[in-house]
Amino acid sequence: MTDATDRTDRSRLAPLDPDMFDPLCPSSEMPFRVGDKWTGMVVRCLEGGPRRFTELRVPLRGVTPKVLSETLRAMERDGLLTRTPYDENPPRVEYALTPLGRTLIPLLDAARAWSEIHLPHLLAARRVHERHASGAAPVA
Amino acid sequence: MTDATDRTDRSRLAPLDPDMFDPLCPSSEMPFRVGDKWTGMVVRCLEGGPRRFTELRVPLRGVTPKVLSETLRAMERDGLLTRTPYDENPPRVEYALTPLGRTLIPLLDAARAWSEIHLPHLLAARRVHERHASGAAPVA
DNA sequence: CTGGATCCCTTGGGATACTG
DNA sequence: CAGTATCCCAAGGGATCCAG
Secondary structure, rough: OOOOOOOOOOOOOOOOOOOOOOOOOOHHHHHHOEEEEHHHHHHHHHHOOOHHHHHHOOOOOOOOOHHHHHHHHHHHHOOEEEEEEEEOOEEEEEEOOOHHHHOHHHHHHHHHHHHHHHHHHHHHHHHHHHHOOOOOOOOO | OOOOOOOOOOOOOOOOOOOOOOOHHHHHOOOOEEEEOOHHHHHHHHHOOOOEHHHHOOOOOOOOHHHHHHHHHHHHHHHOEEEEEEOOOEEEEEEOOOOHHHHHHHHHHHHHHHHHHHHHHHHHHHHHHHHOOOOOOOOO
C-alpha cells in the first residue's frame, strides 16, 4: 500500500509494470494502432483505474512529456478520457477512461490476441524477405 | 469457390464499390489502423477475391501508384498477400490475401463494428471541443 | 497495364529546456 | 508534480513524370 486511504482510492491499484510496453515485448510490435502511436497504450495503462501524469510516463518508456501531453489532450477532446486536476500542492492531476474509452478495450484485446497467435508468422515472413534482399545465399 | 473457366474467374466478383472508402463514409474515419494508412483498406478490397493493381486504385481513391505499390510490397513482404504476375500483354498482376492476411478480417470487422456504434459519440465530443476552441459562444 | 523514379511537403514525434 | 515552449528530424505519403 503506497499511501493513505484518502483521495481516490487508487492506493490498492497495482503499480504499472514498467515492462508492459518493453520494446522487447512482441505486442509492442503489434501492427494495429489506435489513432496514433500512444493512444492504445494509454488505454491499457488506464484500464485498471485512474492514473497520474507521471505514473503514465513509467510504462510508456521513451514518451516525452510533450507527446504524452498531446496524446492525452487529444483523447480528452475525443471523449476517451477525463482529466481531473486537484487544487493541491504539489499539483495532482488524474486521468481516467470514460465509458467510451473503455469500449476500446475489447478491440485492444482482440489485437493482442491476434499478435500472440499470428505475429510470429508475420515476422518470420518478413525475415525471409530481408534475407533475400540482403542477397544472402539460401541457407543450406 | 468460384472456380475458373479462364484465368482466375474474377469475372463474377462484384466490382468494388467506388464509395467503400469514400471520405464521407464514417468508417473511413475509423481510428483503428493496421500498420499504415492503407493496409486495412487493401485487406477489405481483397477479402472477396484476387484483384488487380488498377482495380485496387478505384475504391482507394486518392492513393497514388507509388504509395499503393509500397503498401502492396510491404504486405507481400509480411506474408499478408501474394503477388502473381501473368506473362501476358498487356501485363496483368493479381494480388490475393494469404491465410495469414485473412486473419486480419475479423479485426477489421471488430473495428468497423466499433465505429458504427461509437464513432458518432467520439466525433460529437470532438466537435464540442472544437466549438470551445473556436471561442464561439455556447449555442442558445 | 503495372508500376519505378523523383521531388517535396506535412506531420508525428523525439530532445532539451523552462515555468506555475 | 504537471506540464509548456522550441527546435528538429525522419518518414509517410502525395504529385508528377517516365518506362517496360
